[in-house]
Amino acid sequence: MDRISRQDGRFVVDADLLGPAFGLDPALVPGLMQQGRITSRHETGEGADAGTFRLSFFHAGRVLRLTVDAEGRILKQARFDRPERPGGAG
Structure with a gap:
């Protein structure tokens, strides 16, 4: 499978891309x-x-x-800490 594909109008992102981005074994992602x-x-x-x-x-x-195009090609990629939401939710 490509790292990002499009199936029935929805994007499907491979666990081999997501896992390492979060310091996880890809097998844990699903x-x-x-x-x-x-x-x-x-x-x-x-x-x-x-x-x-x-x-x-x-x-x-x-x-x-x-950020991807319609075929799922990655145009931009960023990783960052999630800002804390007001009131501590998040």
């Missing part, structure tokens, strides 16, 4: 996602960003953000 310990968000680019998509993954206070 279970952590099922448990809700790795979560994700998908955003579609508009205007100047049309044709791109931002895939954000969250785990243990860290974020992996991937």
Whole structure:
């Protein structure tokens, strides 16, 4: 499988990409996602960003953000600490 593919209009990201980004064995990724310990968000680019998509993954206070094109090619990648939300939620 490619590292990021598109199936039925949805992006599928390989655990071999996600695991190392969070310092995890890729084999643990599916279970952590099922448990809700790795979560994700998908955003579609508009205007100047049309044709791109931002895939954000969250785990243990860290974020992996991937900007990809419609074929799933990574255009940008960033990893950073997740800012704490006001009131301590997050």
